[in-house]
Every structure is written in C-alpha cells, then in structure tokens.
Amino acid sequence: MEASRSVRVTIDDVAKAAGVSRQTVSRAMNGKGDISEATRRKVLATIEELDYRPSAFARGMRTQRAGTVALVLPDIANPFFPAVARGVFDAAAARGLAVVVHNTDADAGAEAEAGRAIVDAGAAGAIGFFEALDDAALAALGRRLPLVVADRPAPDASVATVRTDFLTGTRLATDHLASRGHVRLGMLDGAVENKPERRRAFLEAAGGPVVTAPPTVAGGTAGLRELLGRHADVTGVFAFNDLLAIGALRAVKAAGRQVPGDVAVVGYDDITMAALVDPPLTTVHTDKYELGRTLVEVLGRRLDGHPAEHRTLAPRLVVRGSA
Amino acid sequence: MEASRSVRVTIDDVAKAAGVSRQTVSRAMNGKGDISEATRRKVLATIEELDYRPSAFARGMRTQRAGTVALVLPDIANPFFPAVARGVFDAAAARGLAVVVHNTDADAGAEAEAGRAIVDAGAAGAIGFFEALDDAALAALGRRLPLVVADRPAPDASVATVRTDFLTGTRLATDHLASRGHVRLGMLDGAVENKPERRRAFLEAAGGPVVTAPPTVAGGTAGLRELLGRHADVTGVFAFNDLLAIGALRAVKAAGRQVPGDVAVVGYDDITMAALVDPPLTTVHTDKYELGRTLVEVLGRRLDGHPAEHRTLAPRLVVRGSA
DNA sequence: GTGAAAGCGCTAACAA
DNA sequence: TTGTTAGCGCTTTCAC
Numbered sequence: 001m002e003a004s005r006s007v008r009v010t011i012d013d014v015a016k017a018a019g020v021s022r023q024t025v026s027r028a029m030n031g032k033g034d035i036s037e038a039t040r041r042k043v044l045a046t047i048e049e050l051d052y053r054p055s056a057f058a059r060g061m062r063t064q065r066a067g068t069v070a071l072v073l074p075d076i077a078n079p080f081f082p083a084v085a086r087g088v089f090d091a092a093a094a095r096g097l098a099v100v101v102h103n104t105d106a107d108a109g110a111e112a113e114a115g116r117a118i119v120d121a122g123a124a125g126a127i128g129f130f131e132a133l134d135d136a137a138l139a140a141l142g143r144r145l146p147l148v149v150a151d152r153p154a155p156d157a158s159v160a161t162v163r164t165d166f167l168t169g170t171r172l173a174t175d176h177l178a179s180r181g182h183v184r185l186g187m188l189d190g191a192v193e194n195k196p197e198r199r200r201a202f203l204e205a206a207g208g209p210v211v212t213a214p215p216t217v218a219g220g221t222a223g224l225r226e227l228l229g230r231h232a233d234v235t236g237v238f239a240f241n242d243l244l245a246i247g248a249l250r251a252v253k254a255a256g257r258q259v260p261g262d263v264a265v266v267g268y269d270d271i272t273m274a275a276l277v278d279p280p281l282t283t284v285h286t287d288k289y290e291l292g293r294t295l296v297e298v299l300g301r302r303l304d305g306h307p308a309e310h311r312t313l314a315p316r317l318v319v320r321g322s323a
Numbered sequence: 324m325e326a327s328r329s330v331r332v333t334i335d336d337v338a339k340a341a342g343v344s345r346q347t348v349s350r351a352m353n354g355k356g357d358i359s360e361a362t363r364r365k366v367l368a369t370i371e372e373l374d375y376r377p378s379a380f381a382r383g384m385r386t387q388r389a390g391t392v393a394l395v396l397p398d399i400a401n402p403f404f405p406a407v408a409r410g411v412f413d414a415a416a417a418r419g420l421a422v423v424v425h426n427t428d429a430d431a432g433a434e435a436e437a438g439r440a441i442v443d444a445g446a447a448g449a450i451g452f453f454e455a456l457d458d459a460a461l462a463a464l465g466r467r468l469p470l471v472v473a474d475r476p477a478p479d480a481s482v483a484t485v486r487t488d489f490l491t492g493t494r495l496a497t498d499h500l501a502s503r504g505h506v507r508l509g510m511l512d513g514a515v516e517n518k519p520e521r522r523r524a525f526l527e528a529a530g531g532p533v534v535t536a537p538p539t540v541a542g543g544t545a546g547l548r549e550l551l552g553r554h555a556d557v558t559g560v561f562a563f564n565d566l567l568a569i570g571a572l573r574a575v576k577a578a579g580r581q582v583p584g585d586v587a588v589v590g591y592d593d594i595t596m597a598a599l600v601d602p603p604l605t606t607v608h609t610d611k612y613e614l615g616r617t618l619v620e621v622l623g624r625r626l627d628g629h630p631a632e633h634r635t636l637a638p639r640l641v642v643r644g645s646a
Numbered sequence: 647g648t649g650a651a652a653g654c655g656c657t658a659a660c661a662a
Numbered sequence: 663t664t665g666t667t668a669g670c671g672c673t674t675t676c677a678c
Contacts, residue, residue: 057383058671278601381655
C-alpha cells in the first residue's frame with residue numbers, strides 16, 4: 001500500500017472529460033466571455049467531480065498576478081499589529097486572497113526589500129505600514145501594484161490610504177487631562193520615523209515638554225523618569241502608545257507616587273493589555289481590527305478598478321483608571 | 324512624463340547580454356550543474372546590471388514549488404502566537420522564504436481549507452498549529468508537502484514536530500504551588516481540542532478539580548468563579564494559559580480576596596502581559612520566539628532532504644508575585 | 647457560443 | 663563546460 005501517486009489534474013483533463021475545449025473550461029471557471037448556461041454547468045460539475053484545482057503558477061504566468069496580497073508591518077510582536085493583522089486576514093480570506101506577511105522592524109532597507117519581494121512575487125496588491133521608506137520609493141512601489149498605506153499620507157495619487165485621526169485622538173487625550181485639572185502636560189513620544197503628527201498635535205493642543213523613547217514598556221519607564229526628572233511640575237502625561245504609557249505607569253508607581261493622583265497617564269491605541277494593568281490605562285482607542293479590514297476593503301476596490309481612496313478612522317477616548 | 328513602461332527582463336535578455344545560453348544563466352543563478360567560475364561571474368554581473376529578477380511563476384511552473392512557506396495558526400490576536408510568528412518570520416527571511424499566514428480559529432473546516440489552499444499554492448512547506456484537524460487529514464497533508472506541526476504528536480512518520488514539554492511545565496507549576504504550602508489545587512483548563520496533556524499532567528501530579536473555560540481573560544474570570552464556587556477549599560490554581568490566569572487573578576481580586584495570600588495562581592506561556600498585571604503573574608515560560616524559529620529550522624532541514632525530526636523545547640518556571 | 651493556436655519564463659534532460 | 667529541445671498549465675487573441 002503506497003501513497004496515491006498524485007498526478008495533477010489539468011484543465012485539459014477537465015476539457016476532455018466534459019467534452020469541450022480547454023478555453024471553454026477557462027471561461028466557465030472565470031466567468032469571462034460568452035458561454036451558455038448549460039455548458040457552464042456541465043463544466044463546473046466536471047471540475048467538481050475531478051477535484052480540479054487550477055495551477056496558481058500557470059495562471060500567474062499568463063496574468064502576471066497572483067491571488068496574494070502582501071501585508072507589511074514593523075513588528076508582529078508589538079501588540080498593536082496582531083489586531084490589525086487579524087482584520088486583514090479575515091477580510092482577505094473573505095475575498096479569497098492569501099496574505100504574505102513581511103516583518104520590517106520599521107527599517108528602511110527591510111521595507112524596500114519587502115517591496116521588491118512583493119513585486120517579484122506578483123502579488124495582486126500590497127497593504128501596510130511603511131514607517132521608514134521615503135515617499136519617492138513608496139510612490140514607485142505604488143506604480144508597480146495597487147498599494148494601500150496605513151497611517152501615512154499618500155506619497156502619490158495612485159496610492160490609497162487608511163488613517164486613524166491622530167489629531168482628534170491627541171486632542172481627546174489632552175482635553176481629558178486638562179479637564180482633570182492638569183495644567184502642565186508632558187509627552188512621551190515614540191522614537192518612530194514619519195510619525196510626527198501626535199507630537200505636533202500635542203504641542204499645538206497642550207504645549208509641554210516632549211521626551212522621545214523607544215515605543216516599548218522599557219522605553220516608557222525610562223522616558224518617564226527623564227521627563228519628570230527634567231520637568232518636575234508635569235502632572236499629566238500623554239504617551240505615543242500604550243506600551244510607553246504602561247512603562248510610564250510602572251515608573252510612577254516605582255517612584256512611590258500615585259496614579260492618577262500625583263501623575264495621570266493617557267495612552268494611545270487601547271491594546272488588550274491596557275485594560276489589564278493596574279491602574280487600568282485611560283487611552284485613546286483606535287479600532288485596529290477595523291483598520292485591517294478597511295485596508296483590505298480599500299485594496300479590493302482598487303483591484304476592482306476604482307481609483308485610490310482615502311479613509312479616516314475616528315478614535316475615541318476610553319477612560320479607565322490612570323487619568 | 325509618464326511612468327516608465329515596465330517591460331520584464333527575462334532570462335533570455337540576460338543570456339543575450341552575457342553572450343551565453345539561457346540554461347547557463349539558470350545554472351549561474353541556481354548554483355546547479357557544472358559551470359566555470361568565469362562564466363558564472365560574468366552572468367551574475369549581467370544579472371545585476373540588468374536588474375533581472377526571475378519570475379516566480381515561471382520557476383514555480385517548472386518546479387511545482389514556490390519559495391513560500393505557510394504558517395497555520397488559530398488566532399494571531401491571541402498574544403501567544405505573534406511571538407511565535409515573529410520567530411517564524413525572522414527564520415524564514417533568513418532562508419529567503421516568504422510566509423503566508425492562515426488564521427483558522429482552531430476550526431477543523433478552516434484548517435482543512437487552509438491545507439488545500441497551501442497545496443494549491445505550491446508552498447515549499449507548511450508549519451503550524453493544527454488544533455482541530457484529525458490525524459488522518461493531517462497525515463494526508465504531510466504526504467503532499469513537508470510539514471512541521473507544533474505542540475502536537477506526529478500523525479505520521481513523514482510529519483515533523485516541535486513541541487514544548489507540557490508535562491515538565493505542568494509539574495513545574497504544581498510543584499511550585501505545593502512548595503508554597505497549597506495542598507488543594509484546582510485547574511482552569513482551556514476549552515481547546517487536542518490539548519489534553521496539561522490537564523492529564525495536572526491530574527497525575529496534583530489531582531484536583533478541573534474547570535474548562537474558553538482560553539481568554541473573560542474565560543478565566545468566569546472559570547475561577549465556578550471553580551471556587553464549587554470547591555471552596557482550593558487555594559492554588561493552575562491555568563492552561565496566561566490569559567485564563569489573568570482572568571482568574573482579576574476574579575480573585577474582585578471577590579475581595581488576596582493573591583497570592585488567599586489564592587495563588589500560576590499561568591502558562593509567559594506572554595508579555597504576564598509581567599505587567601498586578602500582581603505580576605507567576606507562570607511557566609515557553610520560548611515562543613524559539614518555537615517559531617525552530618519550526619522553520621526543522622522545515623528547512625526537511626527541505627534539504629533530511630527525514631522528519633522531532634524537537635522538544637524545555638519550559639521553565641518564572642516566579643513573580645501571583646504564587 | 648466555441649475552438650485552435652500561440653506563448654508567458656523558466657528548468658530538466660539530453661546532446662554536443 | 664555549455665547549448666538545444668521540450669514542455670510545465672494556463673489565458674489571450676483570433677477564427678469559426
């Protein structure tokens with residue numbers, strides 16, 4: 001008893017079995033060109049019967065396009081991105097698209113290399129977070145295939161975008177801190193390329209000292225120490241993301257001070273962890289799943305021949321215990 | 324001014340430019356067959372010069388194998404998996420493999436469908452967590468392509484495995500609780516298919532009541548209430564994973580009782596969140612990144628013609644505040 | 647509405 | 663060591 005020799009069922013086998021030509025089979029399965037309902041049905045039945053699966057390679061060779069979309073992101077281990085990715089996977093699966101993930105660490109070289117790999121692979125399109133690549137390179141990529149970028153301005157009319165409204169989100173945070181009586185605010189900004197909006201919005205809205213740190217828990221701890229060390233009068237802290245905010249929370253507590261009594265902290269993103277730390281983090285919620293879903297939706301419309309769209313997702317403040 | 328018309332550079336263009344045959348170009352870039360060092364260098368230089376990129380489709384059509392590996396997992400939004408995925412991405416990138424991710428929600432139908440898609444796409448191999456698919460179907464998949472499964476016994480000699488040692492991990496947890504003076508232990512088991520090991524190990528090692536709940540924070544909260552409601556004498560709780568454990572922590576605190584004073588909790592996995600909750604979670608650490616890396620390594624050896632291997636990763640206990 | 651011919655770009659097998 | 667031949671399975675003309 002041996003494993004069944006798997007000889008590939010080709011379009012010709014189906015054609016022969018259904019008593020039609022090869023192109024008729026192609027027409028039946030792709031729904032293109034004129035074909036009588038009767039033949040169509042017969043062919044489809046034969047396909048089913050023989051369990052025929054068209055070769056992605058052969059098809060790609062003709063069309064120069066695979067049924068694959070690329071998802072580019074800095075770090076899947078950063079809790080913001082899995083939630084986005086989940087939205088991408090679900091929406092892509094619903095459209096019958098496979099998703100190839102490229103992890104770049106927000107490195108310009110890695111992002112460029114990912115772009116090259118994506119083009120070489122003949123992906124139907126690409127979506128993602130390009131945090132280091134310059135506009136020219138991004139626009140060039142957008143000329144090679146349908147491209148939707150997240151949380152970044154379009155470098156080019158051909159590139160679609162989906163953005164979360166940082167300005168509003170930041171206002172939400174600083175207004176909340178102000179409403180709690182904090183007059184001197186500080187910001188923990190993430191050391192991330194191409195993301196000046198939150199800082200700019202903070203400076204406009206509240207105008208306090210800004211310390212830059214890696215967007216991690218450890219970065220938040222170090223950053224907060226530096227911030228309060230240099231500006232002892234700061235009582236309200238706005239962080240670039242929740243990881244930084246959680247680090248800040250820990251630093252405040254470690255210094256023997258109270259949150260939010262002595263120092264209030266507001267984060268950004270509302271990652272799962274935010275609700276579970278002590279005190280629970282007050283943060284600006286962005287719908288990460290929806291962001292992922294929308295990226296695919298916008299790409300899908302692009303694939304269907306529509307022009308590049310630009311969507312914006314509205315954030316909202318979630319008040320918990322930290323501010 | 325128009326976008327540069329992108330006419331594809333083919334192997335024939337390179338051959339012509341280098342003054343050799345098409346096959347020689349193929350040999351030069353794939354390092355197969357005999358070729359003189361001089362020609363090889365010349366061809367490689369020409370490739371560079373023309374910026375030639377071989378067509379993945381054409382290559383796949385000949386070889387019936389793409390430079391792609393599939394990663395199958397239940398839910399990228401569950402914090403255990405991003406860490407594994409990161410290890411997979413890094414190791415795959417180092418081998419020049421692209422990674423296609425299939426999110427299955429541990430649903431048997433979705434896992435089967437993912438398998439079909441993987442085979443159809445001509446993936447070089449597949450790795451992942453099949454939590455619902457039966458052994459027969461898994462073995463069948465393993466016959467179609469190199470397959471490495473995580474945290475599950477091999478269904479077949481052709482299927483390689485990488486597992487974390489649940490038995491040892493569970494012992495570590497129950498022994499620790501015992502050493503802290505807890506005589507009556509309970510377990511919060513995850514409602515997950517094909518994962519009886521932790522429960523079995525718990526029953527053997529400590530033998531207390533087991534409550535099953537969805538492996539989430541909410542599940543842990545509900546599960547702990549049920550556990551303590553039915554078995555008031557339980558003072559030490561072992562959870563299937565950290566999410567459940569964190570939920571349990573919250574339930575204990577919500578009931579006005581102390582952790583670890585009244586009830587001690589030990590989790591499993593050591594997700595990032597574990598160190599950040601209050602009290603910090605004592606948990607069994609498994610190296611998720613290493614798991615992902617090893618999955619790719621074992622697949623790579625398979626791809627290089629070696630037989631299916633079986634690796635086991637050792638867990639270790641991380642004592643924090645909750646037990 | 648359907649079929650025949652052509653060819654996408656590559657590599658395995660064989661010939662030189 | 664290098665070149666030639668053949669063909670992977672599909673879709674896009676174009677003819678009927």
